[in-house]
Amino acid sequence: MKYYIETYGCQMNVYDSEKLEETLKENSFSETSNPGEADLILVNTCSVRQHAEDRAFARIGELGRVRQRTRAVLAVCGCMAQRLGPEMLKTRGVDIVVGPDAYPGLLTAFEKSRATGTKTLDTTRDSGFRFRASSQRAAHGLRAFVSIMKGCSNECSFCIVPVVRGPAVSRPHQEVLEEVETFVERGVKDITLIGQNVNAYDDGVVGFAQLFRMTADTARCSRVRFTTSHPKDMTDSVIGVMSACKNICEHLHLPLQSGSNRVLGRMRRGYTTERYKNVVKAVRDAVPGISVTTDIIVGFPGETIEDFESTCVLIEELGFDSAFTFKFSPRPGTDAASMADDVPRAEKERRLSELISIERRVSSAKSASLVGTVMEVLVEAEKEKGEERFLLGRTRCNRTIRLNGSKEMIGRFVNVRVESSKGISLCGCIVRD
Numbered sequence: 001m002k003y004y005i006e007t008y009g010c011q012m013n014v015y016d017s018e019k020l021e022e023t024l025k026e027n028s029f030s031e032t033s034n035p036g037e038a039d040l041i042l043v044n045t046c047s048v049r050q051h052a053e054d055r056a057f058a059r060i061g062e063l064g065r066v067r068q069r070t071r072a073v074l075a076v077c078g079c080m081a082q083r084l085g086p087e088m089l090k091t092r093g094v095d096i097v098v099g100p101d102a103y104p105g106l107l108t109a110f111e112k113s114r115a116t117g118t119k120t121l122d123t124t125r126d127s128g129f130r131f132r133a134s135s136q137r138a139a140h141g142l143r144a145f146v147s148i149m150k151g152c153s154n155e156c157s158f159c160i161v162p163v164v165r166g167p168a169v170s171r172p173h174q175e176v177l178e179e180v181e182t183f184v185e186r187g188v189k190d191i192t193l194i195g196q197n198v199n200a201y202d203d204g205v206v207g208f209a210q211l212f213r214m215t216a217d218t219a220r221c222s223r224v225r226f227t228t229s230h231p232k233d234m235t236d237s238v239i240g241v242m243s244a245c246k247n248i249c250e251h252l253h254l255p256l257q258s259g260s261n262r263v264l265g266r267m268r269r270g271y272t273t274e275r276y277k278n279v280v281k282a283v284r285d286a287v288p289g290i291s292v293t294t295d296i297i298v299g300f301p302g303e304t305i306e307d308f309e310s311t312c313v314l315i316e317e318l319g320f321d322s323a324f325t326f327k328f329s330p331r332p333g334t335d336a337a338s339m340a341d342d343v344p345r346a347e348k349e350r351r352l353s354e355l356i357s358i359e360r361r362v363s364s365a366k367s368a369s370l371v372g373t374v375m376e377v378l379v380e381a382e383k384e385k386g387e388e389r390f391l392l393g394r395t396r397c398n399r400t401i402r403l404n405g406s407k408e409m410i411g412r413f414v415n416v417r418v419e420s421s422k423g424i425s426l427c428g429c430i431v432r433d
C-alpha cells in the first residue's frame, strides 16, 4: 500500500502528519511522491486564514480528480476537517474527513472505504494524547518536534484555533520526556517543544519552566527550543531556564500581533506594548545574542493609520530577526468576525507591503550584523543548485546558513565564521580548530 500526503499550516500540523505517517508505516504503507500511484491520499489542512482554506480546497479538488482516475481513497484531516465536517465530506472525491482528535480511526476508515466505498466523518474530540513515540519516528531526521500541548484556552478575538482544536490540554510530562529520550537515542540533535502557547503548559505536576529544564537535561548534548510562546505568559522562571541551560537555543518566537495598545485590547491578547517590550528586554539581557522573531496582523477591525504606524515604529525599535506578517482574515465563529471588517482590502494590502519592506530592512540589517561572528552550526543537509554542491546548516538562533564541506559533516556541530548575508540567509566557512 502507498500513501501520498500534503501538509498545510503550522508546526502542530507538521507534527500530526509525522504521527500519521508513522502509523501508516507501521501498517505496511510506504510513501509516494506521486498521488497518481497512491492507495491513500491525505491532505492535512489549516483554517487559520481564509487564504489557507482556499488553497487547500483547490488542492483537494485537484486530488479528487486524481482519485477518480485511480482506486485511491481521499482523506481530509486537520482544522478544515474539524471546522467544515459534513460540508467537506460532500466535496467531490472526498471519502474520509477526520478531525485532529480522531486520527486513530483513520486506518479503519480507509479499509471500510476500500472494501465497501463507505464514507467516514469523524470529528469527535478526545482530551488525551493517544499517539506515543514509535519505532519509525525520527529514524530519518536530525530535528524533531515534540508536542507538549494541544488546543488553546486563550480567547484572542481573531483566532480560530480554540474553535477547531479545543481548549488547552497539557501532555503528561513523563510522556514528553520519554519521547525526548527516544529521539536523543536515535540521533536527533535539535528538539523543538511545540504547542500553540507552550508557556501556559501545566500538567498538574510541573509548569513550563520545569518541563523545559527537564527536557534540556534529558536532551543532554542535543539542542532544545520551543514554539510558540505567548507574551502574557512569559515568566522570569522561563527566562531563567533559557539562560541557565547550555543546550537551550538562543531563539524566541514571540508573536506581537500589533504595536497599538488599542488594537491589542480589541484582539484580547492580554498584554500591552510596554509589557511586550519589557519581556524582550529581559530575554535579551538574560540571553545575549538571542534572536527574537514575531507575528504581526495588519488591518484588524478598527485599525487606524495611527495604530498601523505604531506597529511599524515598534518593529524598527525592537529590531526583530524576522517577522511573519499577515492581513487580517475574518474567521467564522471568532469574535473578530462579527466586528466591522472596516479596513478596505486595498488598504490592508498597502499596509502589508509597507510592513514587509520595513521588516526586510530590519531583518537584513540584523543578518548583516552577524557577518564576521563565529556561530555553532548543526550541518543538516547537502544541496545541489546547478553545478554547485553545498551544505546547509542551522545556527542556534534558528537561521539557515550555507557552507562548503563534504556530506560526511551532516549531523555534526561545527563552528562557522559568517562571511556574508542576504536577507535572513547567511553564508559562512567552517572554522578548523
Ligand code: SAM
Pocket (backbone or CB within 6 Å): 010, 048, 049, 158, 159, 160, 161, 195, 196, 197, 228, 229, 230, 255, 257, 295, 296, 297, 326, 327, 328, 329, 330, 331
Ligand atoms: N499561538 C500563537 C500565538 O498566540 O501567537 C499563534 C498561532 S496562529 C496559528 C499563527 C499566527 O497566525 C498568529 O500569530 C497570527 O499572527 C496569525 N493569525 C491567526 N489568526 C489570524 C487571522 N484571523 N487573520 C490573520 N492572521 C491570523
Ligand code: SF4
Pocket (backbone or CB within 6 Å): 152, 153, 154, 155, 156, 159, 160, 161, 162, 196, 197, 230
Ligand atoms: Fe490563537 Fe491566541 Fe491561542 Fe495563539 S494564543 S492559538 S493566537 S487563541
